[in-house]
Amino acid sequence: MSAFLVITFSGLALGAIYFLAASGLSLIYGLMDILNFAHGLFMTLGAYAGWEVTARLTSSIGAPASLTLAILASILGGALAAGITEVFLIRPLYGRPVSQILVTIGLDLAVVGLLMGGFGSSALQITVPIWLLEATHVGNINLPNASFLALAVGVVVLIVLEWFLRRTRYGIIIRAGVENREMVSALGINVGRAFTLVFVIGGAMAGLAGLLYALVFSGDLISPTQGDSLLIFAFIVVVIGGLGSIRGSAVAAVIVGLLQDYTSFYIGGHPGWAEIGNLSVVLLLALVLEWRPRGLFGSVA
Amino acid sequence: MKNLMKRRGALIASLVLLVFILLPFAGFSVPWILPGTLNVVNSSGTLIVFALCFMFAGVAVGYDLMIGFTGLLSLGPVLYFASGAYVFDIAITRWNWALVPALALTMGVAFVLAVLLGAIALRVDGIAFAMVTLAFAQAFYFLVENNPHNLTGGDTGLALSNLRLPAFLSGAVSNTRNLYWVALAFLVVAFVVVWLVTESVTGHIFVAVRENERRLDVLGIKPFRFKLASFVLSSLIAAAGGVVYILVIGTAVPATVASTTVTISILIMVVLGGSGTRWGAVVGAMVYVYLQQYLVKVAGEPSFATLPSVLRVPLSQPQFLLGAIFVLFVLFVPGGITGLFARLGVGRDPSLDKPRWRTLSVAKALKK
Amino acid sequence: MPEGGVTALLGRNGVGKTTTLRAILGLVPSTGGIQLLGRDVAGLSTHLIVRLGVGYVPEDRDVFSKLTVDENLRLADAGTDARYDDVYSLFPELKERGRQLAGTLSGGQQQMLSIARALLNTRPLLLVDEPSKGLAPRIVSEFAAVIETAAKQSTVLLVEQNLSVVKRLAHRIIVLDHGEVVHTGEADDLHDDLLVRRLLGVAGAA
Numbered sequence: 001m002s003a004f005l006v007i008t009f010s011g012l013a014l015g016a017i018y019f020l021a022a023s024g025l026s027l028i029y030g031l032m033d034i035l036n037f038a039h040g041l042f043m044t045l046g047a048y049a050g051w052e053v054t055a056r057l058t059s060s061i062g063a064p065a066s067l068t069l070a071i072l073a074s075i076l077g078g079a080l081a082a083g084i085t086e087v088f089l090i091r092p093l094y095g096r097p098v099s100q101i102l103v104t105i106g107l108d109l110a111v112v113g114l115l116m117g118g119f120g121s122s123a124l125q126i127t128v129p130i131w132l133l134e135a136t137h138v139g140n141i142n143l144p145n146a147s148f149l150a151l152a153v154g155v156v157v158l159i160v161l162e163w164f165l166r167r168t169r170y171g172i173i174i175r176a177g178v179e180n181r182e183m184v185s186a187l188g189i190n191v192g193r194a195f196t197l198v199f200v201i202g203g204a205m206a207g208l209a210g211l212l213y214a215l216v217f218s219g220d221l222i223s224p225t226q227g228d229s230l231l232i233f234a235f236i237v238v239v240i241g242g243l244g245s246i247r248g249s250a251v252a253a254v255i256v257g258l259l260q261d262y263t264s265f266y267i268g269g270h271p272g273w274a275e276i277g278n279l280s281v282v283l284l285l286a287l288v289l290e291w292r293p294r295g296l297f298g299s300v301a
Numbered sequence: 302m303k304n305l306m307k308r309r310g311a312l313i314a315s316l317v318l319l320v321f322i323l324l325p326f327a328g329f330s331v332p333w334i335l336p337g338t339l340n341v342v343n344s345s346g347t348l349i350v351f352a353l354c355f356m357f358a359g360v361a362v363g364y365d366l367m368i369g370f371t372g373l374l375s376l377g378p379v380l381y382f383a384s385g386a387y388v389f390d391i392a393i394t395r396w397n398w399a400l401v402p403a404l405a406l407t408m409g410v411a412f413v414l415a416v417l418l419g420a421i422a423l424r425v426d427g428i429a430f431a432m433v434t435l436a437f438a439q440a441f442y443f444l445v446e447n448n449p450h451n452l453t454g455g456d457t458g459l460a461l462s463n464l465r466l467p468a469f470l471s472g473a474v475s476n477t478r479n480l481y482w483v484a485l486a487f488l489v490v491a492f493v494v495v496w497l498v499t500e501s502v503t504g505h506i507f508v509a510v511r512e513n514e515r516r517l518d519v520l521g522i523k524p525f526r527f528k529l530a531s532f533v534l535s536s537l538i539a540a541a542g543g544v545v546y547i548l549v550i551g552t553a554v555p556a557t558v559a560s561t562t563v564t565i566s567i568l569i570m571v572v573l574g575g576s577g578t579r580w581g582a583v584v585g586a587m588v589y590v591y592l593q594q595y596l597v598k599v600a601g602e603p604s605f606a607t608l609p610s611v612l613r614v615p616l617s618q619p620q621f622l623l624g625a626i627f628v629l630f631v632l633f634v635p636g637g638i639t640g641l642f643a644r645l646g647v648g649r650d651p652s653l654d655k656p657r658w659r660t661l662s663v664a665k666a667l668k669k
Numbered sequence: 670m671p672e673g674g675v676t677a678l679l680g681r682n683g684v685g686k687t688t689t690l691r692a693i694l695g696l697v698p699s700t701g702g703i704q705l706l707g708r709d710v711a712g713l714s715t716h717l718i719v720r721l722g723v724g725y726v727p728e729d730r731d732v733f734s735k736l737t738v739d740e741n742l743r744l745a746d747a748g749t750d751a752r753y754d755d756v757y758s759l760f761p762e763l764k765e766r767g768r769q770l771a772g773t774l775s776g777g778q779q780q781m782l783s784i785a786r787a788l789l790n791t792r793p794l795l796l797v798d799e800p801s802k803g804l805a806p807r808i809v810s811e812f813a814a815v816i817e818t819a820a821k822q823s824t825v826l827l828v829e830q831n832l833s834v835v836k837r838l839a840h841r842i843i844v845l846d847h848g849e850v851v852h853t854g855e856a857d858d859l860h861d862d863l864l865v866r867r868l869l870g871v872a873g874a875a
């Protein structure tokens with residue numbers, strides 16, 4: 001039983017990270033019809049930004065403070081990268097959705113290549129405060145603190161995002177635009193600004209996801225291809241949840257995270273089934289697409 | 302005028318083909334341009350690079366049949382490519398089959414996979430279709446990594462054993478020429494097949510599917526059958542390409558054979574060359590593979606190390622250069638290389654966003 | 670098109686009436702020029718054209734179904750002189766159902782919302798596309814009254830198939846066929862049954 005609880009907790013933490021990555025992707029697709037293949041890049045850059053901060057500042061301000069700054073750096077790094085991408089690569093291609101998708105593919109390829117050249121394809125280590133490596137005793141099980149962090153961040157972001165979408169003018173514009181971009185323009189609203197905003201928000205959350213993933217699941221190690229490996233799962237979560245739906249991303253992220261961890265733990269130990277965690281997620285996607293192509297919460301495309 | 306252009310194009314193509322056929326006999330060196338040892342044209346290294354160029358060119362033109370002509374954005378061609386490489390490899394190496402039966406099995410498996418998975422994927426459209434194909438390809442990657450029944454060799458891959466291969470194909474250095482010609486033959490066959498299909502009525506219907514599926518439905522032509530046909534044919538070509546790959550390279554490793562990076566490479570090749578034309582995919586693939594191999598070689602040159610690191614680091618990463626070139630092309634040269642030529646007055650101007658090609662002939666085909 | 674009053678844009682199905690409205694808004698590309706209040710607007714972004722003073726009531730209402738009625742109106746609010754009181758007095762139901770999701774409204778209520786959106790700010794030009802479509806006759810005449818009132822302050826370009834509505838509201842008519850203007854004239858022309866049948870292919874009386 002205790003193993004089950006630990007795995008559930010881990011699955012939820014994974015779900016939180018998937019949610020961070022997927023919700024931005026979902027909004028970008030919902031509003032702009034773009035499959036942002038550079039989203040993995042934003043995750044990677046966020047992780048690297050966090051690493052830079054801890055590498056430079058830990059000795060002077062101590063690990064807990066540098067971790068906090070690292071988190072901020074990952075948000076800013078992802079947001080900045082996304083903003084630059086939207087302004088210089090996406091905007092010029094307005095009206096050419098296929099080209100927009102292709103340019104994100106090229107960007108991802110180029111910058112990841114650059115990272116591999118600059119940092120080497122070996123992994124770098126983030127310096128973290130001790131408590132992040134420890135676990136908290138709850139009842140009769142030990143739950144990793146890093147997972148607590150991921151969950152907490154996930155929940156906070158969900159609340160903030162929902163607040164933004166429901167209570168602010170741009171949030172309403174974005175929600176309306178996901179439904180009917182044209183009509184929003186026909187009301188005299190410049191949708192282009194919403195595009196940039198959505199990209200930046202998506203990038204910020206992606207950066208956060210990249211750093212958190214490194215902290216929770218890859219032993220504080222970051223590498224240039226990490227984000228791209230995550231990206232496929234983020235896409236799957238987006239599609240299962242429904243393109244353009246934040247709620248869908250949240251629910252789907254939890255389902256996928258739990259499924260991956262459960263199958264990996266309970267079945268993956270058997271010989272020849274090591275990849276079952278990943279395989280089961282893909283299978284779920286195929287099932288959802290056959291039964292409900294628009295996803296759990298999506299509207300008809 | 303079009304006939305004149307076509308004949309001129311055919312003439313150029315034949316000349317180029319002749320040059321390529323004769324290439325392995327060229328013992329002289331071409332400095333700077335060729336990545337092989339000593340820059341000699343027919344050195345092993347150079348010939349293998351060319352063989353890879355040909356192989357990917359064939360796969361790319363088959364892929365363009367599906368995405369450029371039929372408008373089906375599949376993100377999973379690597380599945381069939383990898384299945385071609387792995388099934389052939391397994392049959393020869395693990396099960397000791399002979400060449401022809403192994404080949405038959407490989408194509409048979411690819412056909413069944415393509416029909417089954419294609420039928421499932423094609424039940425949805427657009428982005429969902431792209432996602433399903435991507436997911437299936439990822440699943441195959443995970444499957445192969447999993448090393449089921451110790452067939453695939455997992456992460457370290459499976460080397461092709463020479464035992465049952467006919468002597469002229471085993472990867473010894475002296476046989477590089479033969480592998481080169483096999484790859485070239487594959488390209489020629491793939492290109493001819495795609496050319497014949499796209500020129501036929503079926504090909505016109507493919508384009509009609511891309512342009513206006515609803516109208517086809519109204520006319521009583523079932524788009525699904527044609528979409529599936531395009532998908533299967535494209536996948537079979539990819540699988541055959543996989544066989545050529547394993548013959549030339551000798552090992553199948555999941556990271557290079559079955560990962561989504563391969564799909565992205567093929568996609569870039571097609572767009573770089575110009576989608577919706579046939580020779581665009583060929584040119585794009587050859588340029589891409591060539592650059593990729595060549596840039597790695599250049600980065601290893603001693604004179605290269607003397608560059609300041611600001612320049613050296615980006616330039617030493619072929620991936621960066623290729624990605625950057627691709628971004629520039631998408632931004633400024635959407636028609637790809639063939640688009641560039643079209644602006645100079647040669648051939649058609651393709652564009653992935655607004656395909657205009659062949660609408661007249663499609664209308665004619667639909668009137669049948 | 671002359672300023673003031675209601676001009677009806679008529680024609681058989683598919684001749685390009687809706688497309689004309691959308692072209693004015695910049696939603697579809699157009700050849701040739703479009704001038705609005707003396708300004709050349711062809712090629713401008715849609716939101717800029719709208720800000721010059723164009724209200725739009727689209728053919729299928731196009732309310733944002735996942736937003737509330739209030740949010741739908743708030744989006745249309747251009748910031749200055751939004752006349753919520755006027756709109757609520759015209760459509761009291763919208764005030765009552767402020768927090769209801771627009772997708773759960775009835776067809777008639779959605780049309781109210783769609784028109785309210787366009788009327789929220791005073792605009793010199795109103796483009797109204799088939800407001801009577803799919804609505805019961807009693808509701809249709811209520812909307813006709815609303816448009817009549819709006820036409821006192823704005824120029825209205827009305828696309829409409831329902832000839833009784835057209836006869837009630839229009840001062841002038843423009844008839845399209847195959848994307849070209851084939852007749853312009855006064856609304857009285859509609860009383861000529863032969864003309865109506867020739868241009869529109871329907872019997873004159875509604």
